[in-house]
Amino acid sequence: MKNRLGNFFRSELFHNFLRNPGAVIGLVIVIFFLVMVLIGPFFTPQNPYDIGGLDLMDAYKPPMWMDGGERAFPLGTDEQGRDLLSAMVYGSRISMGIGLIVVLLSCVIGTFLGLVAGYFGGRLDSLLMRLVDVQLSFPAMLVALFIMAAFGRGFGKLVFALTIVGWVLYARTVRSSVLVEKKKEYIDAAKLIGLSPFPVIFRHVLPNILTPLIVIATIQVGTVILTEATLSYLGVGVPVTKPSLGLLVKNGYDVLFSGLWWSSVFPGMFIMLLVFGINLLGDFLRDEFNPRLK
Amino acid sequence: MAEYLLEVKNLKTCFELFRGTVKAVDGVDFTLKEGEILGIVGESGGGKSVTGFSLLGLIDLPGRISGGEVFFRGEDLLKKSEEEMRRIRGKEISMIFQDPMTSLNPLQTIGSQIDEMLALHTDLSSAERKQRILDLLTEVGIPNPADRINNYPHQFSGGMRQRVVIAIALAVNPRLIIADEPTTALDVTVQAQILKLMENLVHKFGSALILITHDLAVVSEMTHRVAVMYCGKIVEEGPTKDLIANPHHPYTKGLLESIPKMAGARTPRLPQISGMVPSLFDLPKGCSFAPRCSRATERCLQDVPEMRLLSPGRKAACYHPAGMAEEGEGHE
Numbered sequence: 001m002k003n004r005l006g007n008f009f010r011s012e013l014f015h016n017f018l019r020n021p022g023a024v025i026g027l028v029i030v031i032f033f034l035v036m037v038l039i040g041p042f043f044t045p046q047n048p049y050d051i052g053g054l055d056l057m058d059a060y061k062p063p064m065w066m067d068g069g070e071r072a073f074p075l076g077t078d079e080q081g082r083d084l085l086s087a088m089v090y091g092s093r094i095s096m097g098i099g100l101i102v103v104l105l106s107c108v109i110g111t112f113l114g115l116v117a118g119y120f121g122g123r124l125d126s127l128l129m130r131l132v133d134v135q136l137s138f139p140a141m142l143v144a145l146f147i148m149a150a151f152g153r154g155f156g157k158l159v160f161a162l163t164i165v166g167w168v169l170y171a172r173t174v175r176s177s178v179l180v181e182k183k184k185e186y187i188d189a190a191k192l193i194g195l196s197p198f199p200v201i202f203r204h205v206l207p208n209i210l211t212p213l214i215v216i217a218t219i220q221v222g223t224v225i226l227t228e229a230t231l232s233y234l235g236v237g238v239p240v241t242k243p244s245l246g247l248l249v250k251n252g253y254d255v256l257f258s259g260l261w262w263s264s265v266f267p268g269m270f271i272m273l274l275v276f277g278i279n280l281l282g283d284f285l286r287d288e289f290n291p292r293l294k
Numbered sequence: 295m296a297e298y299l300l301e302v303k304n305l306k307t308c309f310e311l312f313r314g315t316v317k318a319v320d321g322v323d324f325t326l327k328e329g330e331i332l333g334i335v336g337e338s339g340g341g342k343s344v345t346g347f348s349l350l351g352l353i354d355l356p357g358r359i360s361g362g363e364v365f366f367r368g369e370d371l372l373k374k375s376e377e378e379m380r381r382i383r384g385k386e387i388s389m390i391f392q393d394p395m396t397s398l399n400p401l402q403t404i405g406s407q408i409d410e411m412l413a414l415h416t417d418l419s420s421a422e423r424k425q426r427i428l429d430l431l432t433e434v435g436i437p438n439p440a441d442r443i444n445n446y447p448h449q450f451s452g453g454m455r456q457r458v459v460i461a462i463a464l465a466v467n468p469r470l471i472i473a474d475e476p477t478t479a480l481d482v483t484v485q486a487q488i489l490k491l492m493e494n495l496v497h498k499f500g501s502a503l504i505l506i507t508h509d510l511a512v513v514s515e516m517t518h519r520v521a522v523m524y525c526g527k528i529v530e531e532g533p534t535k536d537l538i539a540n541p542h543h544p545y546t547k548g549l550l551e552s553i554p555k556m557a558g559a560r561t562p563r564l565p566q567i568s569g570m571v572p573s574l575f576d577l578p579k580g581c582s583f584a585p586r587c588s589r590a591t592e593r594c595l596q597d598v599p600e601m602r603l604l605s606p607g608r609k610a611a612c613y614h615p616a617g618m619a620e621e622g623e624g625h626e
Contacts, residue, residue, distance in 0.1 A: 121355070185397040191352055193384035193411045193462070203410070207401045 013288060023284035029277025037093040044086035045072055049242060054081045060255075063262050076262045078251060087248055088267055092274065094244040098155070099225040102162040107217050109163065110170025115201050117171065118178025129175065132168045140165045144227060148236035158237055162224055173216055177209035211289040219282035222275040229271050245271045298365070299502050300326040300349075300470060305362035307341075307348045316574040318344040318357070320526035323601070326470070331496065331503045333513035333534065335549070336523035337571055342506045345523070346472045349504075350387060351379045367469070385415040388463040390492075392475040394455035398447040404458045405443035408465055415466040430461040435491060453484035460492060464499055471496065472504045477512060489516055510549055514538050522546045525572065525582035528601065532608035542604050542615035544587045581612070589614040 008014055017023050041047075046054075058081035062069045069076065075084040117125040135143065147161035181187065182205060190204045229246025231237035233253075238244045243251065245267045252264025307319040319341045326332050334342050348359050351371060364371040366387070371379065391397035398407060405427055412423045424443075431439035434457040447455055456476065463471050473492065477485040493516045496503045505517055513520050513534065520537050522530040522545065530543035541547040548567035569586035572578055578585055584594040591614065599611045604618065 185391045185393060186399045188352065189389075189391060189397045189459075189462075190399070190410075191383070192350060192389045194380040194382070194414055195410070196380060203402075204399050208399070 016288060017284065020284055022280045026277045026280025026282075026284065029273060030281055033092060033096060033274050033277070036089060037096050040089040041093070044083070044089050045074075046083040046086040048082045048087040048090050056081050060260055062260075075266050076260075078260075078263045079255060084248075084263055084266060087243060088245065088270055091243050091245045091248050091267060092270060094155075094238060094242060095225050095228060095246070095271070095274070098158060098162070098228045098238075098244065099221045101159055102166060102224045102228075103217050103220050105159065105163045106166030106220075107170050107213065110167035111174050111206075111213060113167065114171040114174025115178055115205060118175035119182055119197065119201050119205060125175070128171065132172050135165075135168045136172075141227060141230060144231060145234070145236060148231055153236060153239050155238060155242070158228060158231065161231075162227060165227070166220065166224065169216060169220065170213065173212055174209060177212055178205055181205055181208050215282060215286045215289055218285055219279060222278035222282065225271065225278075226275055245274075297327075298325045299328045299330075299367065301363075301365040302349070303363040303365070305345065305348055305364060306360045307344050307353055307357060308360050309357040311356060314575050317526050317577075318574065319348055321362070322523075322526075322528050324521050324528060324531065326502050326504065328469070329497075329500055329502055330519065331493070331505060331517045333517035333520040334504060334506045334523055335508065335510060335513055335520055337508060339571060339574070340523045341526040342508075342523055343474050346389065346474050346504065346506055349472065350383055350389065351376075352383075381415075384411055384468070385466050386468055387470045387472065388466075388468040390456075390459055390463045390471060390473040390476045393479040394452055394459050395479065397459055398455055400447055403444050403446055404450070408458070408462050411462050411465045426465070427461075430465055431458075433464070433495065434458070434461045435487075436461075452480050453488060456480060456484075456488050457491065460488075460495065464495055464501070467499055468501055470502045470504070472506065474506045475508070476505070478507070478509070485512070492516075510538070510553060522549070525574065525577060527582065527611065529583065529612070530608075530610040531601070532610075536608060540617040542608060542610040542617055543583075543612045544589050544614075544616055545583045546610075547616050548586075589616065 017027075048054075058070075058073065058077050059079050061073050061077040061081075063076045063084075064071055064074050066076075073083045073085070075088070077083055078087070113128055117128040144161045144165045147164060148157065151157045151161075187200065187204055190200045195203075225245075228237060228244060229249065232244050232246035233250040235250065238247055240247065248267035249264050249271070252260065252262070252267065256264050302322060302324050305319055305322045306317065309316045309318055322341075322345055324332065334345065336342050344353070344357070347353055349364055349366075349371065351359070351374070353359055359372060362372065366382070371382065374382070398404065402410075405424075408427045408430060409423055412418060412426060416423070418426060427443060428439045431442065436442055436454060436457055442450075447458075450458065460476075463473075476492065477488050480488060489512060492503070505513065507513060517534045519532065520530075520534050521528045522537075522543065524545050530537065530541065530546045532542075537546065538550060541550055545567070548565075551565040552567060554564055567586055572582060572585065578595065580593070580595040580597050581587070581590070581599050584590040587594065589612075593613055597613075599613050601609045601611045603609055604615055
């Protein structure tokens with residue numbers, strides 16, 4: 001294990017990573033958010049979900065450096081007297097949680113279907129890929145909106161809707177990689193020693209197509225977070241009691257023209273920063289893993 | 295026990311493509327005894343490799359085996375289910391590929407790739423398998439097998455990788471090994487070593503070997519018998535020494551004459567077989583070789599010659615065979 005870690009630090013990937021400021025910044029941002037959502041709730045001034053802890057007297061407080069601001073509410077409060085910073089930490093937790101869970105689920109489902117379609121080909125392949133075609137001909141947002149409108153708000157429903165929208169991308173990419181990979185001799189060799197199709201797929205095909213998958217999955221985390229934010233902003237995403245970053249922006253927007261700019265600007269900047277960091281990292285991985293760009 | 299280890303009768307494999315049907319293997323017959331080494335020789339696209347894959351039932355769509363019988367130890371492999379075939383592949387019949395650069399999984403250590411074969415076809419415990427892997431690697435001439443077992447394919451040279459591929463092929467003592475151009479991708483200096491190694495091991499393990507190659511020099515070195523393929527058909531077959539000394543089919547003769555000779559009088563220009571291999575979509579009506587053949591007559595362009603016994607143990611599909619004692623049929 002120690003040896004492997006040593007190998008990683010001596011690898012080309014790590015070397016290139018250090019020489020790519022964008023990638024380093026991206027990773028720093030992502031790690032910042034990860035640490036924040038994991039241990040942040042222990043340090044936030046308030047638990048924004050605990051309605052009993054809120055005081056309406058604290059409503060509409062500006063950030064602490066402005067006139068009327070208080071130290072207890074560093075970034076100000078919303079109309080219910082909720083501390084914005086605490087709400088953002090908890091909101092990031094929900095946004096990132098949805099992003100990671102959805103990517104994990106859609107990646108697993110899409111990869112499996114893509115592997116099966118690409119490896120076996122034939123009718124199953126045609127059927128799955130036409131399904132993908134049909135779905136890709138609708139904007140992802142529209143499909144997600146439709147599903148959410150039909151089933152209503154909720155964390156689980158949101159994950160479901162975004163997974164339904166997301167798997168097609170993985171399925172298509174994996175399938176095309178499989179088509180390339182399965183023509184190679186070591187796949188024939190694996191069949192020739194008498195392996196059944198699924199061991200061939202999982203032991204020999206899958207490890208060799210992981211690189212494009214890693215790149216897509218990384219960038220998709222950002223895309224999913226954005227989609228979720230949009231849905232929540234439109235009022236069909238997470239429930240109002242547990243706001244994600246997108247819903248915080250929406251709540252802030254309602255009072256934006258009353259001069260309470262902070263309650264939508266700060267969550268908005270958070271989304272931007274998070275997605276920016278993820279994309280920097282994703283771009284680096286894409287450049288690294290794409291032999292044509294080297 | 296059947297007389298032959300492998301008996302292929304009228305094997306036909308075709309590929310149904312958009313442009314038409316390609317008969318890649320068109321009525322191939324041959325037999326193989328236990329421990330025998332058979333060479334299958336021919337030009338690229340002659341159906342040699344497809345023959346090899348057909349024996350194992352590994353023809354992917356749009357190809358299919360359209361007819362014939364493949365008796366292996368008296369049982370017809372073409373009638374077996376996929377499940378039964380899986381138990382035969384690797385265990386009874388294994389295969390060595392042309393290019394060791396691509397025939398090993400780049401992301402698995404060579405130890406685990408050999409282990410995969412052993413785990414699938416034997417009941418050995420993992421310690422026993424490890425010992426067997428070490429023995430196999432030693433057998434194929436890999437120095438320090440204990441250190442090399444956890445290496446990845448990219449840490450090996452081409453010749454060493456082919457040794458690993460051979461170790462995998464031999465791992466569970468198959469009765470038959472099909473080697474598809476095993477030395478084509480290797481340096482000339484390494485080729486001889488690998489061939490010698492295969493010959494020794496096949497002898498030691500008592501397996502039969504089908505050596506598919508386009509290199510007649512390779513064939514003459516180590517095979518007992520040779521079958522020459524042209525456009526999906528076997529055109530000549532016989533014991534190696536005889537066949538090389540006295541080829542009957544004009545195609546075999548052409549192949550042999552086009553090998554540069556290091557000794558003896560130098561001809562001003564190396565003889566070659568004129569013309570091109572015909573497109574498999576559009577094979578000539580009679581003998582496939584007739585358009586390129588200097589001995590061809592009207593009949594060769596009309597009828598397809600059958601394989602016939604020309605001298606003891608020697609068969610060829612030609613109306614006007616060369617090198618016959620009587621030089622008959624008045625074509626000259």
